[in-house]
Amino acid sequence: MIQNKKVIIYKLLFSIIVSFMMYSYVNEIVYKILPIKEVEISIVEKDNSNIMIIENEETSKFYSLKEIFKKNKLKNADLKEKIEKNNKYIIYFSNPETKISFNLKEVPNNAIYFFNTGIKKVNVKISNKSRVLDMDIPKDGETYAYFPFQNSKLYFLYSIGIYFILTVIIYIVFNFLNFILKKLKIKRIKNFLLGYNPKKVFLLLYLFVSIVITISVLGEFLPKTYFDEKTKEVVWDQFWYWNMGWALKNLQFKYLVKGVSFRGYFAYVPMALAQSINDIFKIRFNKYWSFYILNNFFIILFVSYIIPEIYKNLTKKILKNYQIIVMFLLFSFFWRGVYYSVLSDMFGVIMFFWGILMYLKYKNGNRGVLAFLSGVLVTIASLIRTNYKFGVYIVAIIFILKYGFKILKIDKFCKLKKNFFVYFFLGVILIAFPQAVINFKQGHIGLFPYDKRGSYNRSRNFTLVEEHINDSLKLTLVYIYPYKYNPDNTALKLKNNFTKEDININQTFALFISNPLDTTILMTKKIFYFIDLKTPEMYPSAYKSRTETYIFSFFNYWIFLTGIYLLINKRNRREYFSKEELLLGSILTIVFTLPQLILAIEWRFFIIFYLIAYYIFSFKFTEVIFDKKFNKFKYFNFIILGEILFFVLSSFYFDSII
DSSP states (O other): OHHHHHHHHHHHHHHHHHHHHTHHHHHHHHHHHSOEEEEEEEESSOOSOOEEEEEOTTGGGTOOHHHHHHHHHTTOTTOEEEEOTTOOEEEEEOOTTOEEEEEEEOOTTOOEEEEOSSOOEEEEEETTEEEEEETTSSOTTOEEEEOTTTTOOHHHHHHHHHHHHHHHHHHHHHHHHHHHHHTOOOHHHHHHHHSOOHHHHHHHHHHHHHHHHHHHHHTTOSOGGGBOTTTOOBOTHHHHHHHHHHHHHTTOHHHHHHSOTTSOGGGGHHHHHHHHHHHHHTOOSOTTHHHHHHHHHHHHHIIIIIHHHHHHHHHSOOOOHHHHHHHHHHHHHHSGGGGSOOOSHHHHHHHHHHHHHHHHHHHHHOOHHHHHHHHHHHHHHHHHSGGGHHHHHHHHHHHIIIIIOGGGOGGGTOOOOHHHHHHHHHHHHHHHHHHHHHHHHTTOOOSSOOOOTTSSOTTSSOOHHHHHHHHHHHTOSBOOTTSOOOOOHHHHHHHHHHOSSOOOHHHHHHHHHHSHHHHHHHHHHHHHHHHOOOOSOSSOOOOOOSHHHHHHHHHHHHHHHHHHHHHHSHHHHHHHOOHHHHHHHHHHHHHHTGGGGGSOBOGGGGHHHHHHHHHIIIIIIHHHTTOTTSOHHHHHHHHHHHHHHHHHHHHHHHTTOO
């Protein structure tokens, strides 16, 4: 009985929180149903002064002063308009016979702004009630804000009523969905969801995504922020990748040599393949469609086969199809933009994890071809995003420790045979050789892309990493175009106490060690902000606080809080995670995620960490939640408190860039 009451309380609390996050829709509904009142403005006494009414950002939310002028000009010849130097629109009149009227919604923050030009009294009539405003209160040249409905309680009462109705509806829907899930008796659907067939899941999901993308391309439903408004060409980095893909397709290697040093040739291979497909099959209706289809083939393969197979090799357990579908839904909800952006980030991620899968399969079978494929795939990832080359370095270090310094006796921990290293590095050299040639022509000896001074901005003597570091210290903590820049006070304090000039990588570490406490505070902030994803788009519109943002953040926090809850508890770690999973997760976090904290935060840099969170939620939480030993009430208490804390932490940064 007590448990049932707790369940009801949690459901109600969840319903209330969701209804509150719907505030922007509630505001729209309330605004529509609020009554409209007629307002009439006139001069009380003739004193040769003008009544000036100003339009500003506040008034434009509720009414257009330009439209009011047009409607009243016909019957009031004395009514005039002008635009001030600061681009403020003003209408004015001085004739006591002139009366301007217009309709206003009964909203408490709906204001009329008067500019005092020396006039003493202004008469404002609302419906049948008149009020004389004393214009002596503001001095000449000052603005007077009059809120005709400041004492109205309708907005508050209507909002309370709608939030109550919404809470009830959400509560009913929540219970209805729970009922449907419990009563699901369609055997074929149930058997499919509870089975494990990654090939079928791949085909279904790929077909679904391909249809959606094709319809979006034909109907021009893709976000406008990805394209130039006039030419319809892709913009920003996409344009660069597409053109470099053209150069690779046409074997114009001089462009690869002249290109940026921190991207390898394989970063342009997907674009080159897509353009080749266009030429072979004469695809003309949209030149980017073939790239989307190719890109999405690998993305769906990634979420429906590669990640589930990694789970299978790490745990010796088999997933259920519904868990794979949950993974797909989470990834698609939070990273929707990767399906239709002409970028190579996802190819790098996919190849890297595919390389990990080949390594795990080698461990279980000792087949040389798997070691070779692991080397090939990790190298491809490294040629797309340079941080993945640390995967090759890890294998090289293990090889040196195992066979170069036998005194360390790491054989107990590393069971890899010599043939693994031979085949692995054979794969590395084979794929990296063309890049080594490009590097040599650029005056650099090495297998992988490299970050040289002036590679990003030729007018400055800094590497791309150094440019990012300087931006994070003096310009903005989170770098997501076109979000407003917002310098962090801790970063500014560290930077200004060290030097006001831009610094290189060596100076950066000196700066950090000069004040370890502030450095720790700054890095802790960054750890939170790199998980504080606010948009599913690669190229979003400007950040706005609205219902969609809160709902998006709510579920994002929920996923990360779930992962934290399961991992901080020793019993949960021991019961639900294998040692191999924890080891791999630790390596991915420490080696491939945390080092990027020195940069300005771009969420795509930390996609590995997001994938770990989705892995835990999709494959662990969906299993744990049905475990009777799992304390659900303790978990929900943690989630509710965590949600509140995360929203508060997020507000410190994002509320200041609205």
